[in-house]
Amino acid sequence: MGKVFVKSFGCQMNLSDAERVVGLLGEDGYGPTPEVAEADLLLVNTCAIRERSEDKLFSLLGEWRQLKREKPDMVIAVMGCVAQAMKDEIRRRNPAVDVVVGTHNFHELPELVAEVRRTRQPITRIGRLRDAIPDDMPTRREGGLHAWVPVIYGCSYFCTYCIVPYTRGPYQSREPDAIVREVEGLVAEGYREVTLLGQTVDRYGRELPEPTSLSALLRRLHAIEGLWRIRFLTSHPLDLDEDLVSTVAELPKVMEYFHVPIQAGCDRVLAEMKRGYTVAQYLEMVAMIRRIVPDATITGDLIVGFPGETDEDFEGTLALLDKVDFDLNNTAAYSPRPWTPAAKREDQVEDVIKAERLQRLNEKVTEGSHRNTRRQVGSVQEVLVEGPSSRNAAILTGRTRGNRVCYFPGGPEWVGRLVQVRITEARSFTLRGELLVPAPSLA
Numbered sequence: 001m002g003k004v005f006v007k008s009f010g011c012q013m014n015l016s017d018a019e020r021v022v023g024l025l026g027e028d029g030y031g032p033t034p035e036v037a038e039a040d041l042l043l044v045n046t047c048a049i050r051e052r053s054e055d056k057l058f059s060l061l062g063e064w065r066q067l068k069r070e071k072p073d074m075v076i077a078v079m080g081c082v083a084q085a086m087k088d089e090i091r092r093r094n095p096a097v098d099v100v101v102g103t104h105n106f107h108e109l110p111e112l113v114a115e116v117r118r119t120r121q122p123i124t125r126i127g128r129l130r131d132a133i134p135d136d137m138p139t140r141r142e143g144g145l146h147a148w149v150p151v152i153y154g155c156s157y158f159c160t161y162c163i164v165p166y167t168r169g170p171y172q173s174r175e176p177d178a179i180v181r182e183v184e185g186l187v188a189e190g191y192r193e194v195t196l197l198g199q200t201v202d203r204y205g206r207e208l209p210e211p212t213s214l215s216a217l218l219r220r221l222h223a224i225e226g227l228w229r230i231r232f233l234t235s236h237p238l239d240l241d242e243d244l245v246s247t248v249a250e251l252p253k254v255m256e257y258f259h260v261p262i263q264a265g266c267d268r269v270l271a272e273m274k275r276g277y278t279v280a281q282y283l284e285m286v287a288m289i290r291r292i293v294p295d296a297t298i299t300g301d302l303i304v305g306f307p308g309e310t311d312e313d314f315e316g317t318l319a320l321l322d323k324v325d326f327d328l329n330n331t332a333a334y335s336p337r338p339w340t341p342a343a344k345r346e347d348q349v350e351d352v353i354k355a356e357r358l359q360r361l362n363e364k365v366t367e368g369s370h371r372n373t374r375r376q377v378g379s380v381q382e383v384l385v386e387g388p389s390s391r392n393a394a395i396l397t398g399r400t401r402g403n404r405v406c407y408f409p410g411g412p413e414w415v416g417r418l419v420q421v422r423i424t425e426a427r428s429f430t431l432r433g434e435l436l437v438p439a440p441s442l443a
């Protein structure tokens, strides 16, 4: 049996793609290994969202090139968004790479690796972005209670800073039957929680030959016995409508958790980003969520240093954090990406200014997050117990419905169960609590 070592950069969708490739490789006799030195196949799943991720990729490939000198039979494969974007350029920069495979044909990887082993010739195989991604691929997950399930690939929004539509193609929903089959299989294996993935997950199903919606999919999944929790991400503010929010309110297995990036707190910047909404419209959407699901957790993404962003524009982003009670925000400094209109602009913001703004934003985001966790002290939260914490076997860890990590003392008999925990302490991003025994049945 061959051994494959996988390194995945970037988003949850990449983790999910990697699980599928490892599943496929399993059919070709490859088992995963956490040890690079043991591997016969080194696979990196790449992320192109920021320049820094690309730099990390080439530094990793440099290390792998050294390893290959000692073990020449080792095959090095690159998949994901950078593979799709840079194609042959990857091998020009690092000739030790044997296989480069794009985002729409990663299912061909086992065949390509076998061919390289036979011919000793490198291969670059990049499919067309409009090609359909095959469904029902075998998937090798880490095991546990939680699984990522992609429901929509690609994106058609073309925000002016984002490379995703150029590397993952137009959006493409999976057939609902295939998703339901996959989740039923997961539940049979012991999984209890799924997160449905898509760059614009709330747009799910609209382009299918028989159009459907995320609400309809949630209803079908909700009916699966043994499935306890469902989440979905990432939502786009233009697609998150009342019907979907009402479905979340109505279905108890669907978590009251909305990840809806706004990206900036200034209308001119939002328009230049081509996001399609204003700050006021975003605030209306937040008000709609709070009206229908009063205890909803709302998280987002924010970018600082978009070309032409002034100090005043940035102050608008900071001010937004006072208007929306975000639970958390992922933050990033703008990074120019190939093909995108924003990268061609001449009014790029200096790196030092971006770094300073990012630091101020992060401080404010952390402050908001801590304010939120503090508010939960004294409350009772439902937690799905994942296992002992990595530092102390007598402390259990799990996530609340709002996706906060929570730690509390307890024994192994609680692992894999839904429990109630009284929150006693709040850190910036995590909660501490005590198990309420006996816990009312929640599943």
Ligand code: SF4
Pocket: 155, 156, 157, 158, 159, 162, 163, 164, 165, 199, 200, 236
């Ligand atoms: S919605 Fe915009 S930011 Fe999100 S993936 Fe699509 S193009 Fe990129």
